[in-house]
Amino acid sequence: MTEKTVLNATHRALGARMVDFGGWDMPINYGSQIEEHHAVRRDAGMFDVSHMTVVDLHGARAREFLRHLLANNIDKLKVHGKALYSCMLDERGGVIDDLIVYYLGEEFFRLVVNAGTRAKDLAWLERQAKAFGVEVKERPEFAMIAVQGPNARAKVLGLLHEVDRPRIEKLGKFAAAAAQGPHGMPLFVARTGYTGEDGFEIMVPAEHAVALWEALVAAGVKPAGLGARDTLRLEAGMNLYGQDMDESVTPWEANLGWTIALDEGRDFIGRAALEKQKAAGVPRVMVGLVLDDKGVLRHGQKVLTASGEGEILSGSFAPTLDKAVAFARIPAGEPGAIRVDIRGREVPVRLVKYPFVRDGKPCEGI
Amino acid sequence: MSEIPGDLKFLKSHEWARAEDDGLVRVGISDHAQDQLGDLVYVELPEVGSAVKAGSGAAVVESVKAASDIYSPVSGEVVAVNELLNDKPETINEDAFGEGWIFLVRPSDRAELDELLDANDYEELIENEDH
Numbered sequence: 264m265t266e267k268t269v270l271n272a273t274h275r276a277l278g279a280r281m282v283d284f285g286g287w288d289m290p291i292n293y294g295s296q297i298e299e300h301h302a303v304r305r306d307a308g309m310f311d312v313s314h315m316t317v318v319d320l321h322g323a324r325a326r327e328f329l330r331h332l333l334a335n336n337i338d339k340l341k342v343h344g345k346a347l348y349s350c351m352l353d354e355r356g357g358v359i360d361d362l363i364v365y366y367l368g369e370e371f372f373r374l375v376v377n378a379g380t381r382a383k384d385l386a387w388l389e390r391q392a393k394a395f396g397v398e399v400k401e402r403p404e405f406a407m408i409a410v411q412g413p414n415a416r417a418k419v420l421g422l423l424h425e426v427d428r429p430r431i432e433k434l435g436k437f438a439a440a441a442a443q444g445p446h447g448m449p450l451f452v453a454r455t456g457y458t459g460e461d462g463f464e465i466m467v468p469a470e471h472a473v474a475l476w477e478a479l480v481a482a483g484v485k486p487a488g489l490g491a492r493d494t495l496r497l498e499a500g501m502n503l504y505g506q507d508m509d510e511s512v513t514p515w516e517a518n519l520g521w522t523i524a525l526d527e528g529r530d531f532i533g534r535a536a537l538e539k540q541k542a543a544g545v546p547r548v549m550v551g552l553v554l555d556d557k558g559v560l561r562h563g564q565k566v567l568t569a570s571g572e573g574e575i576l577s578g579s580f581a582p583t584l585d586k587a588v589a590f591a592r593i594p595a596g597e598p599g600a601i602r603v604d605i606r607g608r609e610v611p612v613r614l615v616k617y618p619f620v621r622d623g624k625p626c627e628g629i
Numbered sequence: 630m631s632e633i634p635g636d637l638k639f640l641k642s643h644e645w646a647r648a649e650d651d652g653l654v655r656v657g658i659s660d661h662a663q664d665q666l667g668d669l670v671y672v673e674l675p676e677v678g679s680a681v682k683a684g685s686g687a688a689v690v691e692s693v694k695a696a697s698d699i700y701s702p703v704s705g706e707v708v709a710v711n712e713l714l715n716d717k718p719e720t721i722n723e724d725a726f727g728e729g730w731i732f733l734v735r736p737s738d739r740a741e742l743d744e745l746l747d748a749n750d751y752e753e754l755i756e757n758e759d760h
Contacts, residue, residue: 280667296693297668490667490693557715559671559691580670580693606689606696 268313269406269469273476277486284489285379287314292488299487300494300582303458304623307412308487309479314378317405317466318388322397325372329364331531332391334514336524340366346437346455349522350514351376351387352533356540357510358517360384361502363455365439375407377504391532405451406472410484411462411495413623418482419452419463422475436461444471445478457492459499459621497588498581500551500618506562507549507576507590513540516592518549545595549576551617552589553629558605560589560612567609569599583620584629590617633659633752634726638702638745640684641754645726646702648742649733654703657730658690658721661755666692669718674710675732681707683741688731690721699731703741709733 265288274281279290290311292299302308320328329337335349345366351359360380365373376384388399410419420428424443431442431452439453448471456462467475480486493503502508508517515523515537523537552575554560560578573593581588589612593601602609619629637645643662647655663669673689681687681701688699710732713720721729736742746754 291694292667295668297670494693557671558673559696561696580691582693 266314268311269472270311270313270476273473274311274486279486279488282489284314285377287378289314290486290488291490293486296488296490296494297582299485299491302485303412303460303487303491303495304583304620305413306485307410307415307418307462307483308485308491309411309415309476310409310487310489310492311406311476312409312464313406313469313472315407316376316378316381316384317402317407318374318376318385319400319402320372320374320388320392320397321370321400322392322395323370324395325370325397328392328395328397329372330529331395332388333364334524334531334533334537335522336526336529337364337366337372338526339524340364342438343367344434344438344440346439346453348437350519351384352514352531352537353510354533354536355510356513356533356536358504358508358512358514358519359387359510361504361508361519363453365453379505404469405466406469407464407466408472408476408479409456409458409462409464409492410479411456411458411460413460415460415462415484416454418479418484419465421482422478423450423452444475446471446474448475450475457499457501458495459501459618460495460623493577494579494582497577497579497590498583498618498620502590503577512592513537513545515540515545516547516549518590547573547592548595549590549592550598551615551619552578552591552601552603552612553584553615553619554587554589554603554610554612556610558587558610560587560603560605565604566591566593566612567602567604568593570594570596575603581619583623584625588617588619588629633748635748637726637748637751638742639748639751639754640700640702640745642700644700644702646742646745648739652735652739653708654705654734654736654742655730656687656699656702656732656734658699658725659751659755660725663722663725663729666690666694666697668693669721672714672718672721672731674712674714675707677707677710679707681705681732681734690718690731701732701734702745703734703736704738705734705736707732708735
């Protein structure tokens with residue numbers, strides 16, 4: 264049985280093409296994926312991300328628990344409302360999931376984890392939390408709408424209660440706060456996203472989600488499907504769990520080294536394995552590729568380098584760049600001239616530093 | 630979605646064939662197919678002069694989502710390709726049964742045309758697919 268978000272009928276009424284996404288019936292586009300992509304880069308678009316899993320952690324030792332659970336250091340969060348991106352690793356250093364954690368109180372943290380990993384994440388959290396006496400509480404009563412784009416914040420601010428506006432307008436990047444939306448509905452507004460644009464991700468009680476969505480449409484925010492979300496995050500250089508990393512990959516091999524905090528004396532799950540791999544030499548690296556010729560880089564295509572074969576992880580036509588880009592995992596070492604096997608043809612590609620796009624514009628060297 | 634022109638014949642895999650007055654067969658994909666694929670971003674055209682075989686891959690269309698083989702409805706020699714698609718693959722999204730044609734074949738066996746679905750059969754096929 265496929266699950267439906269509270270906005271399902273709204274998507275269908277808008278003429279969305281629906282697909283199964285990790286067991287959820289979700290809109291892939293409402294007509295043109297490319298137009299939706301551009302709407303987010305140039306103005307403001309929104310995504311129903313209610314399928315994502317919200318989990319609250321309560322307990323006197325919640326922070327201590329997160330020090331142990333996460334590869335990034337929860338102690339970077341010093342101010343209420345601040346958020347942190349982190350991997351959750353198994354003992355072998357493999358990535359169980361990537362997530363965002365919000366600091367809402369000394370005894371209260373909120374996690375947002377992926378939809379496709381919900382069951383195993385909850386099981387892992389329950390198991391690890393026991394020793395710390397931390398309560399793990401899923402919050403399925405929340406819907407979530409991501410409003411993204413250069414004009415996204417302004418359009419959202421216009422819908423908030425006026426007493427909340429100045430405070431939410433000043434909200435820093437990667438921070439969240441409560442606010443009142445249309446008709447006084449209670450919102451949890453986070454200045455985060457998965458597109459490389461500014462904007463908010465808004466949690467809203469399910470019973471108010473349709474009204475919020477409609478108010479956003481009326482404010483000129485264009486509905487966008489998961490198709491555009493995927494090309495936007497790829498251009499922005501953001502990993503997709505399940506495609507770019509999973510348990511068989513360490514953060515070093517997924518270009519997520521920046522999220523590993525090897526602070527002294529903090530014994531987080533997977534740390535020993537990560538340190539061991541680092542000392543021995545990380546065997547594979549994740550790189551960005553650009554195809555200047557015609558054609559499209561796709562997941563699963565073989566990548567040929569001087570140091571051996573690799574494969575394309577996420578690959579797609581990138582609408583902002585009008586050419587194909589990809590993440591690939593290749594053997595460490597000097598790669599030489601890189602080629603990708605596209606239907607039996609060896610096509611030369613360029614290795615680049617990514618993100619490919621930031622704040623609406625191609626990055627230098629792309 | 631646009632009306633299916635009555636003079637077209639179809640493969641189940643959504644390619645159309647139109648027998649032109651000069652005996653050549655023009656090939657494209659249906660409006661239903663382009664709608665399913667979404668925005669097209671690249672078309673790999675066959676080479677002019679190459680041989681194509683009925684039911685075998687002759688071209689590739691790539692949408693943002695995926696790459697799809699395009700099968701030739703008839704056997705023969707490719708005598709022209711729609712060069713417009715090199716720069717404007719989205720022409721197929723805009724006009725699948727017209728300006729968005731893909732290649733033109735000099736058929737070696739015109740009887741193959743009779744084995745294709747007619748417009749009514751094809752319409753029935755996609756209606757059933759939607760349910």
